[in-house]
Amino acid sequence: MGDSANQATAAAADGGVRAGGGDGDTGAPVPRHGRAALLRLATWFEAAESDTAHELFTAAFGAHPARHLGGTGEDAVAATTSWWDAPLARTAALRLAGALPAAPVPDHGDQQARLRDAAESSAHWRRTAAQELRRVLAEPTGDDARPHLSGLALDVLMELLTAALGAGDATLSPVCAGDLELGIRLHVRSVPDARIILRGADGDLTLEGLRMQVTAYAVETGTDDAADGACDRGVPEPEAAARLVRQA
Template sequence: MSLASLPAMTPPASLTHTERVRLEALRYATGEESTTYVAIMRTFTGEIAGLLSDQSASEVGTRVAEQGIELEQDTVDDRLSYLVEHGNLARSPRETEARSLREYLQNRARYQLTQRGELVHRFVEELLGHTESAREVSTEMLGGILDGLSALADLDRSAIGSAAPEALARDIVTVFAQFERLVSSTRDFYTYLSQVLVRYDLDRAEFAVFKTALLDYLQRFVDEIARHMPQIADVLQRVEPNVPALCTRANTGQRLRGVDGEVARRSAGLDPADWPSLHAWFIGGAGRDSDAAGVRRLATDAMRALLVNLRRIATGGREQSRYSDLLTLAGWFAEADDDTAHALWAAAFGLYSCRHLAFVADDDGDPIPPTASWWRTPVADVPLALRRTGARTVRGRAGRREDYAAAKAARIAERARAEQRQAAALAEIGSHPGRLGTIRLSDDARTVLLDLYARALVGRGRPLAEGDIARAAVGDWELSVRRAPGAGTTVVSPAGRLELHDLALTVQPVEYQRQETG
């Protein structure tokens, strides 16, 4: 049920695997071959008889050809397999009867529509047929909702227990169908309204027509909401205590069950969990106003936006759109031949073919002539006002470009000092060759030693067993770490005291290690 009145829920941090798999069913409508995929899906959804039928690749190819799209048999097979892989179609379990090998090869696989595929293609067709036009709000549904809720409110416990389940379910579903129509039409109306209100290409005549229609229609819409909302809210509060009993009675009788044994989902309103959306729209809740009151506030905001547009047109402000001009220009291009289009392009945008004429610059302070090609000339200093606003008025000299030479030299010097400190730390560690026991180091040397120790263990890739050795080298020195029960190394520095138990650390030159390995 797509009603926007349920309380806000915290969205999940990310889509689950099942949700990502479901979204794969939309891919066929957005790829490069979407035309052929949509044509194939229409053969399964175009007629009501196709919902329970299965088709082979050859039958699909024949029906697609009737739509004006010629596809080879192998291509149709590939397209159908793709749709099966993404959940839009399923392979039919029905066995194929063939009178010849050729007929068997053509009809060996049959395909049928899935529930997910039908749902997705219904949305695709609705989107393809959608037009960016105005749609009125279904305010006539307010009276129907009030009458339906009033009839339900008149039922007491005994009347509910004796009511016919089918009639009771029909009355409840009718109320929610009218409610969903009201909510969806309200959404569409305000979406269209927001698109129009932000446009700056409306001239005075268009604005006058739109203003009159909008003011009159919004006033009628707000009046309808104001007249029905208190009555519906009062009746709804009378109905809500009996909602569980109404749903239980409406669901009495034999119910459809799925292949997994679960009861099939029924229409909106026959589950008590559907009713809070109705309450939120007409009454509201703790800490939030009703959605009907929000709709009235939106009407006020639309009036305010309308006044902003009116002020812009009346004062001739700077902010304006060239939307209509560009549409007119695009129409001229569409109707022009090549020569006329080139001439129109040059006249509209001033972009003529390249002509580079070189001559000596008159200004000694600017040695680059203005006619030089920008491919071979240095970067020009563009004034800030011209860069940001396009204004050509000269308001002063262009700002000098930033010189990062000092910052670059400072970073290079900082890097050199860091390398010197590391070299001094390595030399200090190298002054203790052999197996390390208790040694005293500076903080820089201690940091380098611990870095070597960490790199040795990471390079080993697994915990050290007794007798295993891990090594890491920097510059001319190498550190060996060996698991040795009872051994230990203690490093004392101004930053503190570090003790390593059951580990033997040895420092030796890299050349010595190579000779020892050789």
């Protein structure tokens, strides 16, 4: 096979290369590498017959027929048989790969348990903070209220206060915001001379011009708001009436 392929290569080259190794037209050296060599090889392929082209390809790229593994003596496969048509070779490597056990599925049970415990703990402390707000702010705050709240209770109160002041203009009508999961609702109304100083471990928070009350979630009217009807939970107004000042 190698001799015939080399002969085919030589025969194809004879059409364009002189015996001295130069180009047939100009006498320039024949390129053996790079783009020019591939273009010359493509020219030989185009001019060659089918059988000659196969031999030329084998000689140029060293693509000799495959040698098949496995099989019994009666099932011998010819060396010229394509890998595409030949039966699968039964090798030790294939048997070993098929015998390997599947990788176990990672168990994320511990991670899920930790996340679940953290979520339950957070929900528990938020419910505790909501109960504290219900107890401390069960009645409307006066003109100079100074309730003491824990850090978690103050955080929950700030969430509700932000939502309430964003629901409408407290100077026009009472506003409110609730948390169904915690079961509480914050009622806010504007009273120009009122002041609330929320005292906590991190400092005091002063709210001027407001009165607040925390009720059950289902209650939509605070004690001071009975004459005004349900609180406003509508479209937010551009500005809120209250002025929040953090004091050291």
